[in-house]
Amino acid sequence: xxxRLRQYGPHAxxxxxxxxxxxxGFWVFxxxxxxxVMCGGWSMxxxxxxxxxxxxxxxxxxxxxxxxxxxxxxxxxAAKPTDSIWVAKRIIGLPGDVVLIDPLDVARGHFLVPKxxxxxxxxxASNSNDSRNYGPVPIGLxxxxxxxxxxxxxxxxxxxxxxxxxxxxxxxxxxxxxDQYGRMR
Amino acid sequence: xxxxxxxxxxxxxxxxxxVLFEFKVATxxxxxxxxxxxxxxxxxxxxxxxxxxxxxxxxxxxxxxxxLKRGDIVYLKSPTDPDVLLVKRIVALEGDVVVPRTxxxxxxxxxxxxGHAWVEGDEPLGRDSNAFGPVSCALxxxxxxxxxxxxxxxGAIPVASEVGDAWSVPRRLAARExxxxxxxxxxxxxxxx
Numbered sequence: 001x002x003x004r005l006r007q008y009g010p011h012a013x014x015x016x017x018x019x020x021x022x023x024x025g026f027w028v029f030x031x032x033x034x035x036x037v038m039c040g041g042w043s044m045x046x047x048x049x050x051x052x053x054x055x056x057x058x059x060x061x062x063x064x065x066x067x068x069x070x071x072x073x074x075x076x077x078a079a080k081p082t083d084s085i086w087v088a089k090r091i092i093g094l095p096g097d098v099v100l101i102d103p104l105d106v107a108r109g110h111f112l113v114p115k116x117x118x119x120x121x122x123x124x125a126s127n128s129n130d131s132r133n134y135g136p137v138p139i140g141l142x143x144x145x146x147x148x149x150x151x152x153x154x155x156x157x158x159x160x161x162x163x164x165x166x167x168x169x170x171x172x173x174x175x176x177x178x179d180q181y182g183r184m185r
Numbered sequence: 186x187x188x189x190x191x192x193x194x195x196x197x198x199x200x201x202x203x204v205l206f207e208f209k210v211a212t213x214x215x216x217x218x219x220x221x222x223x224x225x226x227x228x229x230x231x232x233x234x235x236x237x238x239x240x241x242x243x244x245x246x247x248x249x250x251x252x253l254k255r256g257d258i259v260y261l262k263s264p265t266d267p268d269v270l271l272v273k274r275i276v277a278l279e280g281d282v283v284v285p286r287t288x289x290x291x292x293x294x295x296x297x298x299x300g301h302a303w304v305e306g307d308e309p310l311g312r313d314s315n316a317f318g319p320v321s322c323a324l325x326x327x328x329x330x331x332x333x334x335x336x337x338x339x340g341a342i343p344v345a346s347e348v349g350d351a352w353s354v355p356r357r358l359a360a361r362e363x364x365x366x367x368x369x370x371x372x373x374x375x376x377x378x
Contacts, residue, residue: 024201031208066267079323082300084247116265134298140262140324 034059034144037077039088043122043129044075047168048088054151055088059144067139070094070118073172075146078120081134088146089130093119095139102132111136118142211239212327214260214270220306220313221272223354224258224343225332235334236272236342238327246322253278253302253322255369256362258329258342261304263312264320272329273304273313282370285315295319296373303369307361 029035040052048055057077061069070076074091093099093113101109104125113119117136122128131137149166156163216225216234225234238260242249253259255275263269277283279299285291286309297303301319306312314320332338345362346355 020202021198024205025198028201028204028208079321080300081321081323082298084245084300084323114265116263116267138262138264138267138321138324140264140267141321142267 030057030059032059032063034147036150037146039077039146042127043124044088044090045124045127047075047090047123048146048149049152049154051153053149053153055146056148056150057144058147062142062144067095067116070139070142071170071172072097073170075168076118076120077143077146078137079141079143080129081137081141086143087120087129089120089122089128091118092121092131093136116140209240209244211237211330213237213333214272214327216272218310220308220310221258221274222308223357224274224307225272227354230335232335234332234338237330237333239330240327242328243322243325244327253325253328255281255371259304259325260327260329261320261324262326264317264324270326271304271312273306275302276305276314276365277303277369277371280373282373283314284368286368290316291318305365307358 026035034057036054037057038052039048039055040050042050062076070091072091072094075088076091077086077088079085080087093111095113095115095117097113097119098110099113099119101111102125111119113136117138119131120137121130121132146168148168150164151160152164152166214236216236219226219228222228225236242251242253242257243259243261246252253275255278257275258272259275260270260272263271277297279297279301281297281303283295283297283303284293285295286305295303295318297319300322302322302325303314303319305314309315329342331341343354343358345359347359349355
């Protein structure tokens with residue numbers, strides 16, 4: 001036993017050291033640059049399936065460009081203001097926009113999104129807790145953009161590279177990119 | 186014997202652990218401005234304080250042994266500008282009722298919604314919850330643990346106390362704390378439906 005320890009002991013220590021380094025490195029990388037995250041729930045259906053899937057999160061854009069990198073229609077991850085969990089929602093309004101509070105409500109109330117905030121909503125309006133419940137979300141609570149869906153449990157596993165990966169493009173980009181005079185860019 | 190570059194690379198490969206410590210355990214920040222005077226940057230101080238903030242209670246309150254309390258000092262991202270960091274004191278937590286300082290944007294009483302807190306500076310300078318209302322606790326980045334600079338005040342953060350010189354920092358803090366507590370109803374008021 002003691003001889004085994006003498007034989008493999010140094011390698012065991014190297015293994016532990018390298019594990020710590022790689023774990024810390026991956027952790028820091030996914031905090032700063034982004035990486036795979038798991039998400040699930042009905043609130044973004046049908047854009048995102050309700051099953052728990054892996055997505056590619058991009059944190060670099062928010063870190064680099066801040067509020068200037070946000071666009072209406074982006075799917076972002078954000079800390080829920082009223083709870084210590086994360087949510088994935090779509091940006092409906094940027095600071096200064098006037099948004100329709102609830103498209104399902106007969107009272108068509110409107111709301112001016114204040115400075116430094118965004119209006120978030122799930123695509124599945126009838127089954128989503130979003131800015132209609134907790135109000136505009138400070139940009140400081142946003143974590144990153146969801147850029148792609150990496151897994152799809154409803155597709156056959158052997159088709160994964162073909163049908164399992166979906167890139168998330170901003171659908172609003174060509175429609176709403178207008179300047180201050182309302183002209184298309 | 187490893188070469189010099191190999192040895193340097195070996196040292197650099199520990200860098201992510203240091204960064205992770207900064208992200209998840211504790212961080213050091215310099216406090217600018219008078220808003221937390223006399224706790225930080227007391228009036229005659231020629232230097233700006235450098236403060237150690239622990240991350241745990243702010244970023245993972247549900248796993249932490251001592252959660253954020255009223256009276257704790259936190260640093261947070263400003264709700265009106267994500268690039269600005271503020272240092273403020275927690276005055277009220279979720280479920281409390283606060284009477285804001287009257288000159289600001291929120292007249293009357295404010296009920297603090299779940300997951301939010303009311304934060305104020307020790308000096309009534311205005312860039313706090315009196316201007317922007319209750320803030321989400323998810324904006325908190327760290328809780329002040331101790332002062333690391335200037336050398337004359339290294340150590341624990343000054344706390345309110347009724348003993349001592351009339352103009353000492355603890356006495357002034359005690360006066361402010363009394364004023365603060367008068368404006369907060371802890372646990373709120375049970376309203377009839």
